[in-house]
Amino acid sequence: MINPAVALPALLSQPLKMLIDGKWLASQNGACMDVINPSNGQVLVQESLGGAYEVDLAVQAARRAFEFGPWSRMRPSERSRMLLKLADELEQNGDELALLETLNTGKPLKLARAFDIGMAAECLRYNAGWATKLNGETRNVSLPGDWHAYTLREPVGVVGLIVPWNVPLAMAVSKIAPALAAGCTVVLKPAELTPLTALRLGELIQACGLPPGVVNIVTGLGHEAGQAIVDHPGVDKISFTGSTLVGKLILGSAAGNLKRVALELGGKSPVFIFADADLDRAIDAAARGIFGNTGQVCAAGSRLFVHRTVADRVIDGIVQRARQLRVAPGLSPDSEIGPVISARQRERVMGYINSGRAEGAEVAAGGQVVEGEGFFVQPTVLVNTHPRMKVVREEIFGPVLSTQLFDGDSLEELATRGNATDYGLSASIWTRDLRLAHQLVRRLRAGNVRVNAAMALDFAMPFGGYKQSGWGRENGREGVEAYTELKSVAIDLN
Numbered sequence: 001m002i003n004p005a006v007a008l009p010a011l012l013s014q015p016l017k018m019l020i021d022g023k024w025l026a027s028q029n030g031a032c033m034d035v036i037n038p039s040n041g042q043v044l045v046q047e048s049l050g051g052a053y054e055v056d057l058a059v060q061a062a063r064r065a066f067e068f069g070p071w072s073r074m075r076p077s078e079r080s081r082m083l084l085k086l087a088d089e090l091e092q093n094g095d096e097l098a099l100l101e102t103l104n105t106g107k108p109l110k111l112a113r114a115f116d117i118g119m120a121a122e123c124l125r126y127n128a129g130w131a132t133k134l135n136g137e138t139r140n141v142s143l144p145g146d147w148h149a150y151t152l153r154e155p156v157g158v159v160g161l162i163v164p165w166n167v168p169l170a171m172a173v174s175k176i177a178p179a180l181a182a183g184c185t186v187v188l189k190p191a192e193l194t195p196l197t198a199l200r201l202g203e204l205i206q207a208c209g210l211p212p213g214v215v216n217i218v219t220g221l222g223h224e225a226g227q228a229i230v231d232h233p234g235v236d237k238i239s240f241t242g243s244t245l246v247g248k249l250i251l252g253s254a255a256g257n258l259k260r261v262a263l264e265l266g267g268k269s270p271v272f273i274f275a276d277a278d279l280d281r282a283i284d285a286a287a288r289g290i291f292g293n294t295g296q297v298c299a300a301g302s303r304l305f306v307h308r309t310v311a312d313r314v315i316d317g318i319v320q321r322a323r324q325l326r327v328a329p330g331l332s333p334d335s336e337i338g339p340v341i342s343a344r345q346r347e348r349v350m351g352y353i354n355s356g357r358a359e360g361a362e363v364a365a366g367g368q369v370v371e372g373e374g375f376f377v378q379p380t381v382l383v384n385t386h387p388r389m390k391v392v393r394e395e396i397f398g399p400v401l402s403t404q405l406f407d408g409d410s411l412e413e414l415a416t417r418g419n420a421t422d423y424g425l426s427a428s429i430w431t432r433d434l435r436l437a438h439q440l441v442r443r444l445r446a447g448n449v450r451v452n453a454a455m456a457l458d459f460a461m462p463f464g465g466y467k468q469s470g471w472g473r474e475n476g477r478e479g480v481e482a483y484t485e486l487k488s489v490a491i492d493l494n
């Protein structure tokens with residue numbers, strides 16, 4: 001239920017349209033679908049379902065804005081200023097954006113306001129700084145005679161940005177910000193389940209005065225609108241965040257015009273807790289790491305490896321937290337854990353929990369849906385799991401932790417157990433022995449490793465996966481350079 005004291009955002013007062021070439025359009029064939037509030041299953045509004053036609057309009061608009069419009073030729077400081085202005089707009093409208101995010105995802109309002117909206121504004125500011133710092137360099141060549149040789153860093157062109165539903169606004173901005181900083185123009189497709197904040201962002205982009213066609217937003221289904229973006233010959237690069245399954249499909253389709261492809265995909269990340277760790281902090285972080293955002297986090301620590309001598313204390317601690325966490329609609333003031341995103345996702349998560357049971361795992365906490373309206377699942381801890389179980393091998397993307405013990409394993413063996421997954425996104429290590437931590441860090445096949453830290457998300461730090469967790473990195477210099485091409489220029493001065 002929406003708290004009657006909270007005014008409904010104006011965005012929800014009429015069916016949603018798409019932002020194409022600076023205009024708001026419904027889909028040409030009238031196709032639309034309901035946007036659902038996962039806290040109660042009720043319809044919030046209807047969104048337009050774009051397809052190949054709308055994607056083509058959007059790509060053409062982005063192409064015009066790139067080739068002839070002011071964006072790619074605008075002075076870098078001007079682009080930077082626009083991104084900073086957009087960050088301010090986001091913050092000024094932060095309460096409304098957080099409310100939209102909470103209505104659409106069910107996540108606690110406080111979390112949406114502090115984390116999702118805060119991160120999005122921060123991301124814009126970080127990348128705004130890069131707009132003026134993307135440089136080529138002179139090269140000291142050994143060709144005979146006199147040469148002036150240098151590189152130019154140029155925007156890659158029109159980019160298609162496809163994002164998932166777990167952190168909708170922050171994901172959209174994490175791609176839009178570096179793309180715009182680099183001088184690209186974009187076609188964004190939000191996840192069909194969560195279009196609200198992306199569309200409100202579109203309004204704010206217009207309010208900031210970004211030229212038409214620089215940012216286009218096409219809502220729609222993955223296999224229609226998403227596929228049309230991936231197939232379109234006018235798109236120079238795809239940046240995709242989502243499942244490994246769809247990432248592989250995208251790779252195949254992008255072959256058509258050899259688009260550049262960046263992929264941020266799934267994870268099944270290990271958490272190692274050694275006997276000498278600060279156990280209170282480790283327990284707290286492990287619980288937050290798997291139950292936060294209802295486990296719908298690509299880097300969630302979903303496989304716990306704990307030393308046998310402290311296993312009882314650690315697992316009991318996490319079980320206690322799982323039981324105490326307030327599972328409630330995001331608009332409830334005391335909500336700590338919201339619903340999963342959809343009825344389908346709830347079934348999927350329950351399917352995994354039940355497969356764990358069937359394969360011999362024991363449910364130490366949770367393990368059930370929360371009866372009543374909305375798509376709630378109890379925070380769940382599974383013990384007696386082993387590496388062959390489906391719950392241990394596959395990404396669940398829900399609040400489900402599997403636990404395994406270690407004792408007497410060499411560092412090599414422990415790393416092998418941690419690496420025994422197709423994924424390689426993230427890992428965390430809890431120990432006071434920094435020598436051991438460094439040694440394990442080097443043996444883990446993961447793009448992001450934390451030591452004694454619950455979270456370490458910073459836009460200066462590249463983020464991305466080894467193995468089937470993806471291609472490329474977001475954030476940092478690498479993240480913005482990923483939206484550029486490098487041109488080598490050699491001038492014969494002889």
Ligand code: NAD
Nearest residue numbers: 163164165190191222223226227242243246264265266298
């Ligand atoms: P998904 O792959 O089903 O969908 C992601 C996006 O791709 C959506 O916008 C969807 O409409 C679109 N899509 C679906 N099929 C498509 C197709 N054939 N062509 C083009 N686009 C298509 O993923 P999801 O269920 O929305 O999100 C959950 C997944 O995302 C998890 O696997 C999670 O690990 C991953 N994820 C990864 C990161 C990361 O940074 N590595 C971050 C968040 C989520």
